[in-house]
Amino acid sequence: MDVWAAIAVASATGGAALLVRPRLRIPAAAPAVVGVRTPDSGLLRRGRALWAALAGCAGWLFLPGALGGLAAIVLAYAVWTVAARAEPPGAxxxxxxxxxxxxxxxxxxxxxxxxxxxxxxxxxxxxxxxxxxxxxxxxxxxxxxxxxxxxxxxxxxxxxxxxxxxxxxxxxxxxxxxxxxxxxxxxxxxxxxxxxRAGVEDRARSVGIKAAVPLGLCLLPAFLLLGIVPVVAAAVTALRW
CATH class of the missing domain: 1.20.81 (Receptor-associated Protein)
Structure with missing residues (x-):
């Protein structure tokens, strides 16, 4: 258990190191069109080693034996793949x-x-x-x-x-x-x-659809108090008589 814990800590530490940008970096290859800014890769992609290590540790800790090892590998690979393909917010x-x-x-x-x-x-x-x-x-x-x-x-x-x-x-x-x-x-x-123009029209139509549910929730208490409660009260009163 101590060995696996040490491995987990080392993996997490190595992943965390990737989150810190080095001050001296080897210049990357030039972008496809010279003069265009290359957006930052984003925290999710830059720290994918850390997220993969944490996912693998979680799979190993929550499942026993060989099943935990298999789950750790699968989870780490899945998280690495998803993080690598995620579009950075800047892009x-x-x-x-x-x-x-x-x-x-x-x-x-x-x-x-x-x-x-x-x-x-x-x-x-x-x-x-x-x-x-x-x-x-x-x-x-x-x-x-x-x-x-x-x-x-x-x-x-x-x-x-x-x-x-x-x-x-x-x-x-x-x-x-x-x-x-x-x-x-x-x-x-x-x-x-x-x-x-079609996109603007679609967004304008969607506003009415999205506003229908909140508006209905706002009007529902008034409808219950003014429409349902008096009817129920009148029915109860009639039954008493």
Whole structure:
């Protein structure tokens, strides 16, 4: 028992050490699009070794013998996998910001392209006119085009950015097919605007549905006091007579 307890403590200590960021780190590989901030990995992913160790210790402590060892392995692996795949809060917030701003960015980009601007110039104008996460990614793509990175590679990288997949694919398809970039971007802007309007309408309809239950709970006491209680009282009085 003492040996297993020591192993559990060592595992937990090692996992806790991973929660503390070292001051000197080996530089990580550059992100897909240069200039875009890489969100923090989040506490859940950064401390997955600790959570896995704690889950394994719990399985071993609560189940006897070999069954406890098997449960420890299964629980530790399951917790490690779930924590590794969890989306960090920073990445989720950034993706939502990109999704909200993308219809406006795409519309302005379509207008700039329809006005005769080249793609790099249009990207630069949109990034300057509409600051935000989506514009940061477009500015990074424009910078890579300016230094001579092949456009297909830039569009492939843009397609891997959460929230900008559709825009990257549109640029890539226009590059391959030779279609007018302004036309395909304009169609994408129309689709994104329609999706945004549909999302607003869905959220507006859901407000009434979500408010029905609390409103019903608030009105239920009044209904009982004004509707049910007098009827019951009258019935009891009539029975007494």
């Amino acid at each position: 989720r917030r950034r993706r939502e910001e990109v999704r909200r701003g993308l219809p406006h960015v795409t519309r302005l980009l379509a207008i700039a392209l329809a006005g005769g601007q080249a793609v790099p110039a249009a990207l630069a104008q949109v990034a300057a006119a509409l600051p935000g996460p989506a514009s940061e990614d477009l500015a990074a793509a424009r910078s890579r085009l300016a230094i001579g990175v092949p456009s297909q590679r830039v569009w492939a990288e843009l397609s891997s950015v959460p929230g900008l997949e559709a825009l990257g694919r549109v640029f890539a398809r226009a590059e391959v097919s030779g279609a007018q970039v302004a036309d395909v971007v304009s169609r994408l802007a129309d689709e994104l605007a329609a999706e945004a």
